[in-house]
């Protein structure tokens with residue numbers, strides 16, 4: 324593990340991402356071949372004009388008014404479907420289209436509070452002025468030693484928010500480098516200066532350089548008469564299929580016709596789990612059961628989507644550990660063979676240091692194991708279980724930092740509507756609180 328071990332980690336010296344390294348091929352390489360694939364199982368075909376506002380339809384296997392509980396079936400447990408409770412897909416508007424609000428206004432900045440206290444008429448004015456004076460006039464230019472206490476405090480604060488340690492360390496180093504030798508502005512404390520520089524750095528990192536507008540890209544693909552293909556990748560149990568379904572739900576609300584492709588041909592119960600989502604959302608699913616080559620299943624699914632006019636294909640893949648070479652090779656093949664429009668890494672917001680390992684190794688393996696000289700890496704991140712982490716929002720930062728890819732979706736619950744955009748301002752505020 325390490326920040327400098329992957330092609331994906333290349334950055335310019337000022338700590339910014341080298342996004343050009345992560346630019347992806349947009350052309351699709353999949354040509355129509357002789358094809359015998361069939362949609363083995365599908366819900367009633369999606370009508371792109373139809374909104375997903377079906378009234379309380381309850382499927383056979385769905386307890387009425389049940390809360391969503393897509394409990395992850397135990398691996399190798401045979402049929403995973405029995406663990407899935409199904410309710411209807413009528414859950415209102417996806418939160419993707421609402422502004423995310425994370426309340427973090429309540430607390431004043433510590434420095435402001437301190438200054439505020441000192442500013443009271445009864446404060447010891449002399450002490451306040453002399454301390455300010457010391458920090459301004461005592462040093463002409465900031466030196467590393469001046470910055471260290473404030474940076475150490477900031478690093479610790481980031482780590483309490485679940486930012487991976489090496490990322491917190493790197494960030495502090497780059498903030499130190501950006502401030503060293505600079506003059507402290509008048510009436511400014513070192514700690515405030517360091518905090519402001521860190522805030523700038525965090526906003527810069529979390530704000531995507533290259534915005535990916537899925538809806539725009541879907542329409543562009545449609546004009547070329549090609550389905551827009553998204554491949555969902557990640558380790559086991561992070562919420563891949565649940566959040567794939569949430570993305571489908573959001574797309575349906577934008578009148579985009581969606582097809583699912585069941586390419587987790589590895590884990591028992593995975594196909595059934597996806598089929599349940601497809602049925603509830605009333606969208607077609609392409610499946611070929613288990614033990615088929617997922618790359619081929621995906622290819623056939625995309626061909627089928629082109630035939631039946633589905634605008635988007637959401638490809639579910641088997642969860643895999645980042646060190647599992649055979650499965651990583653299979654994933655690399657799937658991506659190489661199908662050249663999807665978007666490779667979405669699904670990761671839990673709960674992870675701390677492991678976020679770095681997961682993402683850097685996924686990217687590294689995709690690069691190393693690809694048959695292409697110009698391999699595709701991860702394009703974007705879907706961060707799940709954001710509702711369970713309170714203020715420990717650090718995984719968002721660690722993942723973006725390590726991959727250079729933006730967080731495109733945030734899963735924040737177990738309903739189809741529980742999908743949001745990342746609120747960069749709120750995250751930064753929470754990280755520095």
Ligand code: GDP
Pocket residue numbers: 391392393394395396558559560561562563564565566642707708709710711733734735736737741
């Ligand atoms: P997969 O194995 O990666 O496909 O994971 P699943 O989609 O089966 O999800 C695993 C578990 O995480 C299920 O119990 C889901 O309901 C739960 N889950 C998924 N996304 C979220 C989320 O955003 N918030 C919460 N609280 N739970 C989630």
